[in-house]
Amino acid sequence: MEAARTEQSAAGKSSVKRGSSDRWMALLFLLPSFLLIVIFVYGFIGWTGYVSLTNWNSLVPDMSFAGLKNYVFLFSDFRFQADLRNTLFFTILFIGLVILLGLSLAILLDQKIKGESIFRNIFFFPMALSFVVTGVVWQWILNPSTGVNLFLQTFGIQPKWYTDTNILAGFQWGQIEFGLPAALIAVGLAAVWQMTGFSLAMYIAGLRAIPDETREAARMDGATEFQIYRHVILPQLHPITVSVIIIMAHISLKIFDLIYSMTGPGANFVTDVPGVYMFETTFRGNYYANGAAIAIVMLLSVAVFMVPYLINSRKGAS
Amino acid sequence: MVLRGVAKPASYLILIAASLFFLMPVYVMVITSLKPLDEITLDQMWTWPSAIDVSSYSEAFTKLAPNLMNSFYLVVPATLLSALLGAMSGYVLSKWRFKGSEVLFTLMLFGMFIPYQSILIPLIQFLREIGLYNSIPGLIFVHVVYGIPITTLMFRNFYVNIPDEMIESAKIDGANFLGIFRHIMVPLSLSGFVVVAIWQFTNIWNEFLFAVTITTAEQQPVMVALQNLSGSQIVQWNVQMAGALLAALPTLLVYILLGKYFVRGLLAGSVKG
Structure with a gap:
């Protein structure tokens, strides 16, 4: 009896001990990632924010306090105003087309199509490519003097694509002409070609998650295929559309490599975006404080979407 | 009908x-x-x-070969190291949760959505300070650090699906933290490891912003070299297209051979735990 009790308590004790050493191990496992994120994400964002408030606009660091001077400069700057316009219109165009094309293709593939996996692979593969490769290839395809224009000229149209300096439906606002820069349509085409795979994959996963019984029940009630999609299936895909919009928005707001390799800033900055401006002004022009200010504006524009989405998404998960 | x-x-x-x-x-x-x-x-x-x-291929290959090698030297260690860190933190955040671990996880996830421009200036200052600027090890370090959020997310989501009962019964059998990781989590998440590795391989291979700002000339990965091909005076389109194909080939091959895993990685990136 006595022996059994001590044995039991010894076992209990050692398991407590082991439990606490396990907890220390857990901490040790998490610590490297935790520290790296704290320093290299949050610490560095703070440092960039600080740089954006200084006078460091030459090769030699000058950390004297400048207040909001760099931000005031940016928002009155022709190039940055053009960037904000371009980002806004590019984002709308890009997200709209990615959703429209992705959803349409997903619904078509949902019709028990023969060779469905072949089609899927064809639509997905550009996702595995670099934006730089996409930029280089589409620069050639949409070259105004060759490329698709060789076909289009038989119909008498010769779009100037990314060399077009027109602003569609433009009106003067601040220093810039506000409207959709025609050249962005060319960039948008390349971006849509590359990223539609993502929305398609999301929608296919969403459609598969809808049980067949749901469709059967609607069919029994006499609904046509069209009505089933319109009233039963599409509403259920709504959360997926939200995810696609958020993910595509953050890609669009920080886009850099595609535009840098395909067109650069463009004449009159018709294809310039904050990512390209930040890169050029910081690393080619040595305007570090200005570059930091652009980076902070980019971060805030992404955070406005991303923070609520992350919080919501995590809540839903746990 | x-x-x-x-x-x-x-x-x-x-x-x-x-x-x-x-x-x-x-x-x-x-x-x-x-x-x-x-x-x-x-x-x-x-x-x-x-x-x-095929002369444009041989010309593109001569020009890009050193950079292709740089990309391989970069991608292999960066992929393995970031997968390892993600497996470690994902294990803790799924099976050894503590007060505040969910908040911590959400804070880590934010790191995968930031525009990297917002950390680039201090990052370059830091790399210069420790002597890793303009080096492949420097780029490896950067990709490991900024890969943590996505790899943690992916591993955490795989581990969550491993039933807690298995962990509990292993504990009763005397397995400790490391034993459970090595003998239960790792063997059961091998396909998860493939998804993470493919995802990181593709992303790091294709990455451009870090590559173009942290390295110059001889240290540059292939995407920067490809971009530079078009910077020359006369654009030789045939060489450029051959170069683009060569640069895209590794990730394309991975996609063709293991596309299923690639798409799983793609979907994991939209968060949801």
């Missing part, structure tokens, strides 16, 4: 048209890269080459 009879062929028609749109750049890349330079005239862009000429 009648409608269905029309709808099916129409569906195929649209799908085939869409496929042509998606494949057209590949066609252009392939035929342009196989043409001799004198056939790269603007009005012959869509025509098949009269004779197959």
Whole structure:
């Protein structure tokens, strides 16, 4: 009896001990990632924010306090105003087309199509490519003097694509002409070609998650295929559309490599975006404080979407 | 029923048209890269080459070979290390949760959505300070650090699906933290490891912003070198297209061979735990 009790308590004790050493191990496992994120994400964002408030606009660091001077400069700057316009219109165009094309293709593939996996692979593969490769290839395809224009000229149209300096439906606002820069349509085409795979994959996963019984029940009630999609299936895909919009928005707001390799800033900055401006002004022009200010504006524009989405998404998960 | 009879062929028609749109750049890349330079005239862009000429490949390869090697030296260690860190933190955040671990996880996830421009200036200062600026090890370090959020997310989501009962019974059998990780979590998440590795391989191979700002000339990965090909005075389109194909080949091969895993990684990136 006595022996059994001590044995039991010894076992209990050692398991407590082991439990606490396990907890220390857990901490040790998490610590490297935790520290790296704290320093290299949050610490560095703070440092960039600080740089954006200084006078460091030459090769030699000058950390004297400048207040909001760099931000005031940016928002009155022709190039940055053009960037904000371009980002806004590019984002709308890009997200709209990615959703429209992705959803349409997903619904078509949902019709028990023969060779469905072949089609899927064809639509997905550009996702595995670099934006730089996409930029280089589409620069050639949409070259105004060759490329698709060789076909289009038989119909008498010769779009100037990314060399077009027109602003569609433009009106003067601040220093810039506000409207959709025609050249962005060319960039948008390349971006849509590359990223539609993502929305398609999301929608296919969403459609598969809808049980067949749901469709059967609607069919029994006499609904046509069209009505089933319109009233039963599409509403259920709504959360997926939200995810696609958020993910595509953050890609669009920080886009850099595609535009840098395909067109650069463009004449009159018709294809310039904050990512390209930040890169050029910081690393080619040595305007570090200005570059930091652009980076902070980019971060805030992404955070406005991303923070609520992350919080919501995590809540839903746990 | 009648409608269905029309709808099916129409569906195929649209799908085939869409496929042509998606494949057209590949066609252009392939035929342009196989043409001799004198056939790269603007009005012959869509025509098949009269004779197959692979000289643009050898030229592109000579130019890009050192950078292709740089990319391999970068991608392999960066992928493995970031997967390892993600497996470690994902294990803790799924099976050893503590007060505040969910908040911590959400804070980590934010790191994968930031525009990297917002950390680039201090990052370069830091790399100069520790002597890793303009080096492949420097780039490896950067990709490991900024890969943590996505790899943690992916591993955490795999581990969550491993039933807690297995962990509990292993504990009763005397297994400790490391034992459970090595003998239960790792063997059961091998396909998860493949998904993470493919995802990181593809992303790091294709990455451009860090590559172009942290390295110069001889240290540059292939995407920067490809971009530089177009910076030269006379654009040799055949060489450029051959270069683009060469640079894209590794990730394309991975996609063709292991596409299923790639798409799983793609979907994991939209968060949801």
